[in-house]
Amino acid sequence: MIKKISHIAVVVPNLEEALGFWVEVLGLPLAHMEYVPDQGVDVAFLPAGESDVELLEPVTEDSGVARFLQKRGPGMHHICFEVDDIEAMLARLKAANVPLINEEPTIGTGGKKIAFVHPKGTGGVLVELYESTPEEPMRRREKLVEMRRRLREGRRVYTAGIRAFLAGLWGNGDKSD
Amino acid sequence: MIKKISHIAVVVPNLEEALGFWVEVLGLPLAHMEYVPDQGVDVAFLPAGESDVELLEPVTEDSGVARFLQKRGPGMHHICFEVDDIEAMLARLKAANVPLINEEPTIGTGGKKIAFVHPKGTGGVLVELYESTPEEPMRRREKLVEMRRRLREGRRVYTAGIRAFLAGLWGNGDKSD
Numbered sequence: 001m002i003k004k005i006s007h008i009a010v011v012v013p014n015l016e017e018a019l020g021f022w023v024e025v026l027g028l029p030l031a032h033m034e035y036v037p038d039q040g041v042d043v044a045f046l047p048a049g050e051s052d053v054e055l056l057e058p059v060t061e062d063s064g065v066a067r068f069l070q071k072r073g074p075g076m077h078h079i080c081f082e083v084d085d086i087e088a089m090l091a092r093l094k095a096a097n098v099p100l101i102n103e104e105p106t107i108g109t110g111g112k113k114i115a116f117v118h119p120k121g122t123g124g125v126l127v128e129l130y131e132s133t134p135e136e137p138m139r140r141r142e143k144l145v146e147m148r149r150r151l152r153e154g155r156r157v158y159t160a161g162i163r164a165f166l167a168g169l170w171g172n173g174d175k176s177d
Numbered sequence: 178m179i180k181k182i183s184h185i186a187v188v189v190p191n192l193e194e195a196l197g198f199w200v201e202v203l204g205l206p207l208a209h210m211e212y213v214p215d216q217g218v219d220v221a222f223l224p225a226g227e228s229d230v231e232l233l234e235p236v237t238e239d240s241g242v243a244r245f246l247q248k249r250g251p252g253m254h255h256i257c258f259e260v261d262d263i264e265a266m267l268a269r270l271k272a273a274n275v276p277l278i279n280e281e282p283t284i285g286t287g288g289k290k291i292a293f294v295h296p297k298g299t300g301g302v303l304v305e306l307y308e309s310t311p312e313e314p315m316r317r318r319e320k321l322v323e324m325r326r327r328l329r330e331g332r333r334v335y336t337a338g339i340r341a342f343l344a345g346l347w348g349n350g351d352k353s354d
Contacts, residue, residue: 001204002203002204002205002225002226003225003226004225004226004227004228005182005185005225005226005230008182008185008256010300010301010302011301012300013300017300018300021275021298021299021300024273025269025270025273025275026179026258026266026269026270026304027178027179027266027269048179048180048181048182048258049179049180049181049182049227049228049259050181050226050227050228051181051182051226051227051228053182053256073301074300074301074302075296075300075301076253076256076301076302079185079230079253081203081225082226089203089204092202092203092204093202093203096198096201096202098198098202119252121198122198123187123189123190123194123195123198123251123252124187124188124250124251124252124253125187125251125252125253127203
């Protein structure tokens, strides 16, 4: 069963410029940022009610997101639904012969499960399914620490404005590490 | 201020086939359907948590949605945010020189207000802003009656499955009119 829209993913060429619109002009809060090595993207999460706008910037040249940006330009990339039982949902889709990008769920940090449904099967929409675990939110802090490490190593440069956002997310307690 | 994602709009070439996937396979409920003459579309609303997936089928050949379908194919069309004060949001966007499709809100049924922001100003995403009114939900029934009239006049043909969905939405009390 689908519980809600988890997020709408938007591909952007430059995360910082995008935050200038979505956060500073439109007024959405920046709640979290992380680097997702599997997909070669830096990601920012901006809550709007119970769902997020997820901004994706490709930081490697060979990822699916990078190819999307080259081919189609910036814009909406996928819609992610949170489900209560991802295996049951995948079984329903298979029974209906809907083509899947992931036949089995991929296990992410904190045990969360995700799987993508092929746009051929949905009428042109890349659909992600997502099942959360109680452990997953507790892993967010580790991801923020990793994001800060990237900043310190110079692998990612943000202006003072974004660094201030990030400092706010990290909180004071972590400033020494 | 943005309250939530009101809906994600998906353009489809055939509403009935699309409902076959989104409702029958994915399991989203069909909560409402209406015909929007201004935009030349038949629309179905499928709630997922506090937001809707909005399926749009162009039923005239000269609408913006019809041109989108011809040019880009089926897929995600726009994201709509519900805001508490649409005039205040439009003023913020104008102050930031964000190009708008609607400089002033369009007033819909029940007094609801909507305005579109140009994708040039958002990084490739067509953004709709929406402010509801207390009267608006009460107008839904009128729109369902109009949809049924279209069915009876043969301007729109659905299979038995969709007619049954619609009959369920209308309820028994309206069957005689």
